[in-house]
Amino acid sequence: EAGVTQFPSHSVIEKGQTVTLRCDPISGHDNLYWYRRVMGKEIKFLLHFVKESKQDESGMPNNRFLAERTGGTYSTLKVQPAELEDSGVYFCASSQDLGRAQYFGPGTRLTVL
Amino acid sequence: RKEVEQDPGPFNVPEGATVAFNCTYSNSASQSFFWYRQDCRKEPKLLMSVYSSGNEDGRFTAQLNRASQYISLLIRDSKLSDSATYLCVVIKGGNTGKLIFGQGTTLQVKP
Numbered sequence: 001e002a003g004v005t006q007f008p009s010h011s012v013i014e015k016g017q018t019v020t021l022r023c024d025p026i027s028g029h030d031n032l033y034w035y036r037r038v039m040g041k042e043i044k045f046l047l048h049f050v051k052e053s054k055q056d057e058s059g060m061p062n063n064r065f066l067a068e069r070t071g072g073t074y075s076t077l078k079v080q081p082a083e084l085e086d087s088g089v090y091f092c093a094s095s096q097d098l099g100r101a102q103y104f105g106p107g108t109r110l111t112v113l
Numbered sequence: 114r115k116e117v118e119q120d121p122g123p124f125n126v127p128e129g130a131t132v133a134f135n136c137t138y139s140n141s142a143s144q145s146f147f148w149y150r151q152d153c154r155k156e157p158k159l160l161m162s163v164y165s166s167g168n169e170d171g172r173f174t175a176q177l178n179r180a181s182q183y184i185s186l187l188i189r190d191s192k193l194s195d196s197a198t199y200l201c202v203v204i205k206g207g208n209t210g211k212l213i214f215g216q217g218t219t220l221q222v223k224p
Contacts, residue, residue, distance in 0.1 A: 056209040104156040
């Protein structure tokens with residue numbers, strides 16, 4: 001069974017540009033999560049989808065971040081316009097049921113110059 | 114105060130040693146507990162879930178003390194391949210599966 005996949009693995013952009021990250025969860029997992037790790041800090045929650053609905057977006061930093069999961073399959077996370085402090089590693093995770101262990105993708109390393 | 118606190122280490126131990134990591138969490142309503150392992154520049158990987166009765170998986174033993182809001186991980190007979198960062202992770206519960214991470218404890222096992 002394929003694990004969680006993310007694309008791209010790396011992205012280097014300039015401040016003010018737009019970047020879109022993609023996550024494909026494990027097949028059959030209704031729960032999809034986005035997390036972020038900025039340098040020197042712990043991994044922090046961004047948001048949680050159940051199928052196509054946003055269950056919890058309390059961790060989204062501001063309105064420059066937009067997450068979607070149309071059709072309840074893959075998800076995208078768009079940052080527009082990117083700022084320097086958005087640099088970090090963005091992880092996607094999925095789980096079959098709420099409260100159960102989550103399985104992480106390899107992450108997208110975003111660098112904003 | 115951080116919601117999940119861990120000693121960042123590093124813990125430097127020889128092969129074959131037994132090493133223990135501890136973690137405390139601040140929210141008494143937390144419902145699910147895990148240890149994840151993260152290798153350098155890789156994603157977190159589930160090591161084990163932690164149950165109230167304590168659980169063991171090979172050389173790894175996890176314990177949960179709800180009264181003290183304390184979680185532990187014991188690694189016996191350390192291997193070189195155990196070198197990694199160990200993340201203590203908690204789910205608060207309710208309608209969200211939001212994972213709350215500790216900063217991680219770094220383990221370096223030396224020959």
